[in-house]
Amino acid sequence: MQTNIVPVRPWTYPREGDDWQSIARREFPERPLDEAIADLQSWNLYLVFRPAPARLTCSDIVFTGPPTA
Amino acid sequence: MYQLKISNALVCDGTGSPAYHGDVAIQDGKIVAVGTRLAGDAATVIDAKGLVLAPGFIDSHTHFDAQITWDGLATPSLEHGVTTVINGNCSLTMAPVRAEHRAFVGAVFRQIEEMPAAAFDAGMRWNWETFEEYLASFREALGINVATLAGHSMLRLWVMGDAARERCASAAEIADMQQLLRQCLHAGAIGMSTSWVDIDHEHRPVPCRLAAPEELDALCAVLGEHGAVMQVVPEFWDPDLLCTRIDILGDLSRRHAITVTFSPLFDSNATPDLVPRALERVRLQVAHGARVVPQMQTRPIDVTFEFDVPTSVFSSRPTWWATILKPASETLRDFQDPDVRRQLVDEAYNGMHPIAMEVHFPEFVVSRCHLPRNKPLEGRRLKDIAAERGCDPVELMLDLAVEESLQTRFSAVSVGHNNLERIAGPISDPLVQVGSGDGGAHVTRFATYGDTGYLFSRFVRDAAALTLEQAVFKLTGQIADNWGLQDRGRIRPGLAADLVIFDPECIDRGPEIAVEDLPGEGYRYLRRALGVEQVFVNGSAVYSAQQGYTDARSGQLVSGRARRAA
Numbered sequence: 261m262q263t264n265i266v267p268v269r270p271w272t273y274p275r276e277g278d279d280w281q282s283i284a285r286r287e288f289p290e291r292p293l294d295e296a297i298a299d300l301q302s303w304n305l306y307l308v309f310r311p312a313p314a315r316l317t318c319s320d321i322v323f324t325g326p327p328t329a
Numbered sequence: 330m331y332q333l334k335i336s337n338a339l340v341c342d343g344t345g346s347p348a349y350h351g352d353v354a355i356q357d358g359k360i361v362a363v364g365t366r367l368a369g370d371a372a373t374v375i376d377a378k379g380l381v382l383a384p385g386f387i388d389s390h391t392h393f394d395a396q397i398t399w400d401g402l403a404t405p406s407l408e409h410g411v412t413t414v415i416n417g418n419c420s421l422t423m424a425p426v427r428a429e430h431r432a433f434v435g436a437v438f439r440q441i442e443e444m445p446a447a448a449f450d451a452g453m454r455w456n457w458e459t460f461e462e463y464l465a466s467f468r469e470a471l472g473i474n475v476a477t478l479a480g481h482s483m484l485r486l487w488v489m490g491d492a493a494r495e496r497c498a499s500a501a502e503i504a505d506m507q508q509l510l511r512q513c514l515h516a517g518a519i520g521m522s523t524s525w526v527d528i529d530h531e532h533r534p535v536p537c538r539l540a541a542p543e544e545l546d547a548l549c550a551v552l553g554e555h556g557a558v559m560q561v562v563p564e565f566w567d568p569d570l571l572c573t574r575i576d577i578l579g580d581l582s583r584r585h586a587i588t589v590t591f592s593p594l595f596d597s598n599a600t601p602d603l604v605p606r607a608l609e610r611v612r613l614q615v616a617h618g619a620r621v622v623p624q625m626q627t628r629p630i631d632v633t634f635e636f637d638v639p640t641s642v643f644s645s646r647p648t649w650w651a652t653i654l655k656p657a658s659e660t661l662r663d664f665q666d667p668d669v670r671r672q673l674v675d676e677a678y679n680g681m682h683p684i685a686m687e688v689h690f691p692e693f694v695v696s697r698c699h700l701p702r703n704k705p706l707e708g709r710r711l712k713d714i715a716a717e718r719g720c721d722p723v724e725l726m727l728d729l730a731v732e733e734s735l736q737t738r739f740s741a742v743s744v745g746h747n748n749l750e751r752i753a754g755p756i757s758d759p760l761v762q763v764g765s766g767d768g769g770a771h772v773t774r775f776a777t778y779g780d781t782g783y784l785f786s787r788f789v790r791d792a793a794a795l796t797l798e799q800a801v802f803k804l805t806g807q808i809a810d811n812w813g814l815q816d817r818g819r820i821r822p823g824l825a826a827d828l829v830i831f832d833p834e835c836i837d838r839g840p841e842i843a844v845e846d847l848p849g850e851g852y853r854y855l856r857r858a859l860g861v862e863q864v865f866v867n868g869s870a871v872y873s874a875q876q877g878y879t880d881a882r883s884g885q886l887v888s889g890r891a892r893r894a895a
């Protein structure tokens with residue numbers, strides 16, 4: 261069932277084998293890659309600072325827009 | 330003639346409607362009659378004048394999965410009036426687990442639920458693999474009712490082997506997991522649990538976190554076929570992440586017509602707007618037809634620790650963490666090294682707080698001393714002792730730890746989820762379920778028992794945020810409704826005679842105490858109950874304040890809608 265609930269923030273799931281580059285390319289194909297990666301990382305510090313060997317998983321939320329507050 | 334009649338009680342029937350003075354009659358494990366003055370004799374009559382009679386409490390978030398295999402009472406749950414525990418939360422269960430994965434599953438469970446290895450190894454017989462065999466291994470010895478979820482991480486591990494820790498599942502593997510989940514549900518599982526946050530003993534994501542969204546969706550479809558529930562641990566500390574997870578849960582709930590519950594809904598000074606925002610999001614999802622149930626715990630976070638293993642209290646202070654992680658002899662040396670000490674003291678005062686906690690070192694309480702000469706310090710705050718001695722509280726803690734070869738026990742009391750004013754509203758909100766207590770887990774860190782008594786003492790008596798009847802409903806009827814436990818949670822003829830008699834003026838949790846009752850060496854923390862007079866499970870007296878536990882083993886495996894539909 262579809263609803264018209266607007267997400268609190270735009271987001272996506274990572275795909276198997278994704279890294280910041282591949283997510284940036286997919287989500288922001290028009291933007292310069294470095295800039296897009298920098299933005300993505302700044303919106304997802306919780307993933308950037310996740311200590312190894314924890315890593316990006318396919319069930320994580322990757323925000324593709326800035327915080328709400 | 331009834332077997333048992335409880336008379337003159339103030340009956341709170343678990344529906345939330347006004348209490349009334351009346352009698353309840355019990356026969357063959359069931360409630361058979363309820364009334365303001367029941368005619369008919371009984372073999373045993375209990376006069377409950379001045380006391381409340383309520384349905385036995387249901388503890389909806391516990392981790393007795395290991396303990397229940399050696400302790401069919403799930404002590405000390407019954408003492409607190411809890412007659413049903415829901416096990417298997419947070420993606421972790423003791424079945425289905427193949428023999429070759431026992432070591433891994435044990436390690437993960439001990440890491441996440443903080444169960445000492447000696448107790449776990451001494452207690453666990455591991456004479457099962459399937460879910461059905463697991464339930465059969467302890468059902469005869471139950472003094473308490475047990476409902477169990479199937480853990481998503483275990484389904485993955487069974488189907489994918491070690492690859493469950495590495496990658497997404499193939500379509501065939503997802504189909505196998507669906508089939509396995511069906512088997513668990515038919516055997517009596519009431520649903521499935523999963524997690525978006527937990528890490529294993531090697532700091533890797535638990536297996537269920539490697540599931541692609543299609544996998545979770547496919548498993549939820551099976552839950553939907555069976556009218557079963559899903560429990561999940563979301564990123565509970567971040568408002569944007571939590572609200573996004575609530576949306577994901579809302580979609581799953583609508584698509585598969587399932588109830589999903591997440592735990593914990595947790596208040597913290599770091600994010601005071603989190604709970605209101607999350608609740609607003611839940612409200613929105615519910616308004617759109619989803620069944621999303623947040624669970625909130627009643628008690629604040631207390632953490633007790635020794636400097637033998639690192640605890641969450643130190644997780645955001647790298648020097649403390651690294652120092653405690655070392656072997657004891659090196660930790661001791663570091664604690665005396667002037668350079669390291671300077672760093673430790675500086676970090677204690679200026680370091681970041683861990684996720685969802687506010688940790689102030691001078692407020693730590695000395696909870697147990699090893700040396701007789703230090704015993705008078707027990708129960709006192711570091712800052713008070715330090716003021717008396719004219720020294721620094723953190724230096725004092727280090728000195729004490731060194732003097733006692735790291736055997737001093739300290740407590741960080743009320744470091745999170747402790748703002749009564751902020752919590753009282755949400756906890757009384759009809760959308761919020763009382764839960765997240767974690768009974769059976771974290772046994773060497775803090776006591777996870779007595780949250781039920783604490784609901785009455787703090788939120789009914791102190792804050793007047795809930796009426797007595799509402800509080801009883803939150804611990805009984807509401808949970809039974811949410812989890813599909815249709816024959817429990819209310820006082821009504823035909824339902825199971827799970828009952829608790831308590832004194833509404835003094836029901837509470839007792840102080841935290843260390844008790845050496847685990848299999849093997851070691852202690853755990855627990856709390857005794859205050860004001861709970863008598864507890865009945867399926868019609869049999871299992872506990873009374875006067876006589877303690879009886880020999881009755883009248884507990885049952887409780888199934889949800891899933892088993893009945895099968």
Ligand SMILES: [Zn+2]
Pocket residue numbers: 390391392418419767
């Ligand atoms: Zn848990």
